[in-house]
Amino acid sequence: MEPLEIIGMHSQSVKSQEKEPERLEVWRPRHTQRTNITKSRLDEHVARITRGKKRTDVFSDQLSRQTKSQNMLLFKRAALTEDRDSDCKLFDEHREDCKNTLDEDRNALVITPDYVARLEADMKVRAAELHAVKDSNKRNPQEGGDAEVYERDEFMNDACRRHAQFQKELDDQEEVKNAAQEENMISEFDKLIDTETDILADEESKREEKK
Numbered sequence: 640m641e642p643l644e645i646i647g648m649h650s651q652s653v654k655s656q657e658k659e660p661e662r663l664e665v666w667r668p669r670h671t672q673r674t675n676i677t678k679s680r681l682d683e684h685v686a687r688i689t690r691g692k693k694r695t696d697v698f699s700d701q702l703s704r705q706t707k708s709q710n711m712l713l714f715k716r717a718a719l720t721e722d723r724d725s726d727c728k729l730f731d732e733h734r735e736d737c738k739n740t741l742d743e744d745r746n747a748l749v750i751t752p753d754y755v756a757r758l759e760a761d762m763k764v765r766a767a768e769l770h771a772v773k774d775s776n777k778r779n780p781q782e783g784g785d786a787e788v789y790e791r792d793e794f795m796n797d798a799c800r801r802h803a804q805f806q807k808e809l810d811d812q813e814e815v816k817n818a819a820q821e822e823n824m825i826s827e828f829d830k831l832i833d834t835e836t837d838i839l840a841d842e843e844s845k846r847e848e849k850k
Contacts, residue, residue, distance in 0.1 A: 716839070723832065723835065726828075730825055730829075733825065734822075734825045737821045737822055737825065740818050741818040741819065744818055751808045755805060755808065758801060758805055761801075762801075
């Protein structure tokens with residue numbers, strides 16, 4: 640290498656070294672700025688990761704509670720459904736019994752007026768016999784004492800039995816009213832079952848919408 644070339648290279652090196660402080664003054668602020676920006680991004684990353692972990696914990700907790708709540712709701716719903724099915728079965732049996740009883744009572748009610756009419760007619764026919772028995776039980780003046788003797792005739796016993804039977808027929812009419820009231824209560828229960836079924840269907844559809 641020629642001496643002139645060496646001198647030129649040395650001169651350039653000297654000039655480059657002289658400009659080094661100027662380049663450092665330009666480079667350091669930029670480097671510091673880039674470093675600060677990088678640190679800021681790192682801080683933001685850490686903050687985002689922290690928030691993400693918190694959200695994950697919250698979501699996990701919500702999912703756990705929702706699962707427990709859903710399981711509890713399903714358990715309660717199963718229990719209520721079983722109870723409802725039991726009530727429905729029982730009411731179906733009672734409804735059938737009620738219908739049978741109501742039919743029997745209606746049939747009995749139809750024939751009751753005829754029976755009562757025959758009983759009243761029979762009582763009118765035998766009224767004369769009743770008066771005759773009472774007259775026969777009166778003491779005559781020679782016997783003295785009470786005006787009438789205690790009634791022991793079989794006819795009066797039969798009349799008491801007929802009166803008791805007639806009263807029973809009247810009481811049976813009250814049984815007809817009770818049977819009709821039971822039928823109305825069963826109809827009201829059927830409406831409640833329909834309403835409960837609609838509510839359960841709405842609940843199921845809303846749960847599917849949330850999914």
